[in-house]
Amino acid sequence: xxxxxxxxxxxxxxxxxxxxxxxxxxxxxxxxxxxxxxxxxxxxxxxxxxxxxxxxxxxxxxxxxxxxxxxxxxxxxxxxxxxxxxxxxxxxxxxx
Amino acid sequence: xxxxxxxxxxxxxxxxxxxxxxxxxxxxxxxxxxxxxxxxxxxxxxxxxxxxxxxxxxxxxxxxxxxxxxxxxxxxxxxxxxxxxxxxxxxxxxxxxxxxxxxxxxxxxxxxxxxxxxxxxxxxxxxxxxxxxxxxxxxxxxxxxxxxxxxxxxxxxxxxxxxxxxxxxxxxxxxxxxxxxxxxxxxxxxxxxxxxxxxxxxxxxxxxxxxxxxxxxxxxxxxxxxxxxxxxxxxxxxxxxxxxxxxxxxxxxxxxxxxxxxxxxxxxxxxxxxxxxxxxxxxxxxxxxxxxxxxxxxxxxxxxxxxxxxxxxxxxxxxxxxxxxxxxxxxxxxxxxxxxxxxxxxxxxxxxxxxxxxxxxxxxxxxxxxxxxxxxxxxxxxxxxxxxxxxxxxxxxxxxxxxxxxxxxxxxxxxxxxxxxxxxxxxxxxxxxxxxxxxxxxxxxxxxxxxxxxxxxxxxxxxxxxxxxxxxxxxxxxxxxxxxxxxxxxxxxxxxxxxxxxxxxxxxxxxxxxxxxxxxxxxxxxxxxxxxxxxxxxxxxxxxxxxxxxxxxxxxxxxxxxxxxxxxxxxxxxxxxxxxxxxxxxx
Numbered sequence: 001x002x003x004x005x006x007x008x009x010x011x012x013x014x015x016x017x018x019x020x021x022x023x024x025x026x027x028x029x030x031x032x033x034x035x036x037x038x039x040x041x042x043x044x045x046x047x048x049x050x051x052x053x054x055x056x057x058x059x060x061x062x063x064x065x066x067x068x069x070x071x072x073x074x075x076x077x078x079x080x081x082x083x084x085x086x087x088x089x090x091x092x093x094x095x096x
Numbered sequence: 097x098x099x100x101x102x103x104x105x106x107x108x109x110x111x112x113x114x115x116x117x118x119x120x121x122x123x124x125x126x127x128x129x130x131x132x133x134x135x136x137x138x139x140x141x142x143x144x145x146x147x148x149x150x151x152x153x154x155x156x157x158x159x160x161x162x163x164x165x166x167x168x169x170x171x172x173x174x175x176x177x178x179x180x181x182x183x184x185x186x187x188x189x190x191x192x193x194x195x196x197x198x199x200x201x202x203x204x205x206x207x208x209x210x211x212x213x214x215x216x217x218x219x220x221x222x223x224x225x226x227x228x229x230x231x232x233x234x235x236x237x238x239x240x241x242x243x244x245x246x247x248x249x250x251x252x253x254x255x256x257x258x259x260x261x262x263x264x265x266x267x268x269x270x271x272x273x274x275x276x277x278x279x280x281x282x283x284x285x286x287x288x289x290x291x292x293x294x295x296x297x298x299x300x301x302x303x304x305x306x307x308x309x310x311x312x313x314x315x316x317x318x319x320x321x322x323x324x325x326x327x328x329x330x331x332x333x334x335x336x337x338x339x340x341x342x343x344x345x346x347x348x349x350x351x352x353x354x355x356x357x358x359x360x361x362x363x364x365x366x367x368x369x370x371x372x373x374x375x376x377x378x379x380x381x382x383x384x385x386x387x388x389x390x391x392x393x394x395x396x397x398x399x400x401x402x403x404x405x406x407x408x409x410x411x412x413x414x415x416x417x418x419x420x421x422x423x424x425x426x427x428x429x430x431x432x433x434x435x436x437x438x439x440x441x442x443x444x445x446x447x448x449x450x451x452x453x454x455x456x457x458x459x460x461x462x463x464x465x466x467x468x469x470x471x472x473x474x475x476x477x478x479x480x481x482x483x484x485x486x487x488x489x490x491x492x493x494x495x496x497x498x499x500x501x502x503x504x505x506x507x508x509x510x511x512x513x514x515x516x517x518x519x520x521x522x523x524x525x526x527x528x529x530x531x532x533x534x535x536x537x538x539x540x541x542x543x544x545x546x547x548x549x550x551x552x553x554x555x556x557x558x559x560x561x562x563x564x565x566x567x568x569x570x571x572x573x574x575x576x577x578x579x580x581x582x583x584x585x586x587x588x589x590x591x592x593x594x595x596x597x598x599x600x601x602x603x604x605x606x607x608x609x610x611x612x613x614x615x616x617x618x619x620x621x622x623x624x625x626x627x628x629x630x631x632x633x634x635x636x637x638x639x640x641x642x643x644x645x646x647x648x649x650x651x652x653x654x655x656x657x658x659x660x661x662x663x664x665x666x667x668x669x670x671x672x673x674x675x676x677x678x679x680x681x682x683x
Contacts, residue, residue, distance in 0.1 A: 016193075023189035030185045037178070038435045041411050042428050045420050049410050055372025057409055059171055060480070063178045067473045070185055074466045077189065081462060 018084045026073050033069060037062050104514035105246055112518045113261055116280070116525060120265045120273035130557045133270035134201040134537050135453040140272075142460040144279050146467020149451055151278025153180075153442070153468070154285055154475055155231075155527040156238030156498075157588040159520060162476075163504075164497030165416075166483020167350065168381070170408030172417040173483055177476035179435050183442025184472065186600075188465040191443045194607050196452045196461035202534075203446045204542045207602055207621075211614035214546045219621040221542035223598040224446040226625060228535045228568070229575070230591040231447070232528060236576025237587075239524045241498050246517050252577045258521070259573035262528045266536065266565045270558075271454055274529040281526035284519050286471050289478045292501075292516065295508050296485035297370055300362035301377065304351035304490060308360060317353075317380070320399045321346055321494055327392030346398075348503070350492040353402050354378035367481065374484060377405040381487075382494045398494045408487075430654035434589065437658030441592030444599035447527075447534035528572070532565050539564035590632055593658050597624035601665030605673070616673030624665035631657035 040047055040062070048059035127133045140148070158180065165173030199205035204220035236255045243254025265273050305311060323346075324332040331337070336344035355362060356376035365373060381403050386396040407413070412421035416434075419427030442448060452461045486492055486500040491507035493499050505516035540561035545552055552560070579587070601624060602617040632638060634651035 019193065023193075027185060027189035030182070030189075034182050034185075034439060038432060041175075041420050042431055045410070045412055049406060051375070054368045055375060056368055057375060057406065059410055060174075060371055063171075063174055064477060064480075066178050067181050067477055070181055071470055071473045073185070074188055074469045078463060078466050081459075085459070 016084065016088065018088070019081050022080055022084065023077065026077055030070065030073055033066060037066060102246070102510060102514055102517070104510055105517045108514045108518040109247070109521055112522050113525075116261065116265060116273075116277045116522070119276045119280070120268040123269040123272040123276065127269045127272045128554075128558070130201065130541070130554045130561075132272065133558045133561060134533070134541065135450070136270070136272040136275055138454060138456050140275050140454040142455050142464040143467055144275065145451060145455050145460070145464035147282040147471055148275045148278040148454075149282070149448070149464060149468030150286065150471040150475065151280070151282030151526040152448060152451060152530040153472055153527075154282065154523065155588070156235050156242075156520070156524050158475075158479070159285065159289075159523050160238060160242075160498040160501060161588070162479045163483045163486060163501040164499070165414060166480065167486035167492055167500035167504075168497045169414035170403075170484075170487070171411050172414035174480050175411060175417060175435070176438070177479050179438025180442065181469070181473050181476050182439050184465065184469045186440065186443040187448070188462070188469060190607070191449070191603065192452060192461045192465045193458040195449055195603075196455070196458050199449075199453055201450070201453060201541050202537045203449045203599065204538065206449075207606060207617055210606065211617070213614040213618065214549075215618040216614055216621075217542045217546045219618045219625075220599075221538040221546070223594075223621050223625050224538035224542075225535055225568075226629070227444075227446060227591050227595045227598070228531045228538075229572070230587060230594060231445070232531050232568075232572040233575045233579050234587040234591075235524050235528045235531070236572050237579055238498065239521065239528075240576060240580060241496070242502075242517070242520055242524070245493075245496075245499060246502070251580050255573050255576040258524050258528060259569050259576070262525055262532060263566055263569035265525070265529045266532045266569075267562045270561070271450075271533050274526075274533050275451075275454055277522075277529055278526040281519070281522040282471060284515075285523060286475050286478075288512075288515055288519055289475055289482060292505060292508065292512065293478045293481045293485070295512075296481055296504075297367060298364045299485075299508075300365045301352055301355060301370070301373055301488055302361040303353065303355055303359075304380075307351060307353035307380070317400050317402065320397055321382075322398070323396045323495065324389075325394050325396075346494055348491045349380070349382055349494045350487050350489050351380045352377055352488050353380050370481065370484075371409070374488070375405045375409050378402050379405060379408055379487060381408075384494075408484075426654045429659060430656050433654065433656035433659035436662060437589070437593040437596050437656060440596035440600050440658065440662055444595035444603070445591070446538065446595070446599070447530040450534050450537060451530075532568050532572075535568045536561040536564040539568075589656070593632065593656060593661070594625060594628045596658055597628035597661035597665050598622075599624070600662065601669050605666065605669045609670075609673075611673050611677060612669060613673040613676045615676040616669040616671075619672045620665050620669035623668040624661055627664055628657045628661040631661060 049057055051057050053061060131137055162173045162176050195206050198209040203224055204217045207220050208216045239258035240251035240254040243249045244251055265277055321334055333345055338344055354377055356373060362373055380400050382398050382400055384396055384398045386394055388394055411417055417431060419431045455461050455464055482501055486504035489504045489507045491503045493503060502513060502517045502520060506513035540557045544560050598621050602620045605612045631652050635655040636647040636650040637655040639645045639650045640647040
């Protein structure tokens with residue numbers, strides 16, 4: 001594995017306010033889903049026993065949903081960050 | 097007998113150890129600078145780093161602990177899976193890019209990037225060491241617990257083998273070898289867990305013969321198992337000295353007593369079909385009660401109870417999460433506190449944060465986190481099937497929940513058992529090596545430079561780091577032997593709470609509030625660390641499990657500190673920053 005002894009120079013070492021804002025927005029969405037799950041467990045645990053879909057109860061469906069949602073939101077974040085990077089690069093080019 | 101030493105398991109384990117050491121020696125020559133030693137030169141490809149995140153993060157607690165908890169209590173273990181994964185959202189959306197941008201080798205680099213403060217460096221280094229040590233103990237205890245039944249070696253031997261191999265890995269090539277060992281472990285863990293899950297679904301669910309109509313169900317359910325430990329330490333199992341003969345041991349448990357529609361077996365099932373069928377079935381679970389006898393011995397009786405599947409797939413069956421169904425406000429707060437610590441803890445663990453320095457830039461840090469979330473999330477979905485598969489496999493040890501996953505694999509065949517057991521060992525190797533790299537970096541890069549007050553040369557830093565790796569490794573081995581009887585999940589919970597209370601408030605406030613001062617950061621780390629540790633030491637769980645005292649005498653109202661100490665950390669950084677703003681002129 002070559003290259004361990006020299007740091008590769010970064011191409012995007014600056015902070016991006018747009019990426020930061022996007023990250024915080026997605027974080028808030030996931031936080032709301034997670035808080036909903038935790039509060040439902042704590043305040044209305046009997047609700048977790050209802051079976052809304054495919055014979056599987058809400059506790060399992062909500063839990064699996066949180067894991068799948070984390071993955072989908074991570075993918076969405078990556079796609080949108082790339083778009084932001086391209087737009088930022090384009091604006092930089094225009095400025096020149 | 098449940099445990100029989102397996103030559104294939106030993107061979108596969110030795111092969112894994114040989115491969116990890118070969119990787120280390122191969123990469124050793126390429127990591128001579130501190131950049132190479134602590135951060136693998138920033139040259140790890142993002143995909144490899146993402147899988148290495150999984151290798152670093154999926155510790156013995158995740159693999160053995162969660163599967164075991166689900167196998168013994170049902171859904172509750174899955175709450176850990178959900179909380180552990182949710183923490184990665186904080187890491188990706190809030191922490192990943194700034195950490196990569198601001199830091200170089202250690203977590204303290206990022207915190208200290210603005211202020212160049214000796215106080216921040218020292219407090220962050222101490223916090224890293226404390227969190228890493230708390231995390232190391234359960235890994236070592238897990239290694240000892242694995243080696244005992246699988247290889248027939250004593251607990252101390254398992255701890256020593258893992259400790260020695262890990263120290264060799266870290267000393268020879270630092271972060272580079274650690275990364276590739278974690279990559280190997282992460283890949284194998286996810287792949288073989290997936291394979292095991294496919295086999296569980298193909299096998300479907302089967303009513304055990306003893307509980308079928310026509311058999312003497314009442315007698316089968318009335319059967320108990322007993323363990324008497326005499327005053328001189330002899331173990332009598334079901335009336336016979338343990339290991340005296342093939343029958344002188346616990347019999348394996350984990351059975352279904354009833355399937356829906358009177359079926360006796362289901363045949364292959366899809367994932368949701370498996371869950372819905374189990375929800376309509378009845379499962380035989382075991383509970384235990386221990387009492388002291390007049391002759392100085394202790395007698396533990398394990399007895400059966402039939403539990404509806406719908407009950408098993410609801411939260412609140414285990415001692416850890418029983419508060420969910422309690423009416424006491426303290427129990428509710430304890431549950432909320434644990435879920436908060438799991439959410440906030442991941443992005444505060446030093447051995448996870450330093451992995452961001454091994455990739456070239458922010459985009460690579462972000463992409464590797466996405467890969468990490470995909471592989472870790474996939475694994476956590478599998479834990480539900482692995483745990484429930486073990487619960488109904490007829491193969492588990494009623495006395496040891498940590499062995500549920502390897503014993504489930506044994507019920508599928510000897511080769512799979514050998515692979516899963518060896519992967520379980522590698523799981524410990526991967527996580528421990530990450531923790532030792534983080535600790536040695538904190539000692540060499542943060543503590544040593546702060547103490548001598550002059551910059552060290554590359555050569556000096558690496559020498560100190562290697563020495564620190566040996567010292568931390570030996571310390572971890574000693575603690576792993578000393579804490580043999582401790583519950584591993586309990587200790588991991590400590591590490592998450594301390595990390596979230598000490599590290600996260602400072603990190604978040606530094607990134608998002610310009611008014612943060614160096615005094616605010618230093619004080620918040622110390623207050624978060626000390627308050628969470630003190631809370632844990634004064635809690636009900638510690639009174640009962642460590643001091644052997646009456647839990648009702650505990651000084652704090654519930655055991656998990658996060659809901660108090662994480663906000664306390666934030667309050668401290670804000671208050672101290674406001675008070676020191678004028679003086680330091682750092683706003």
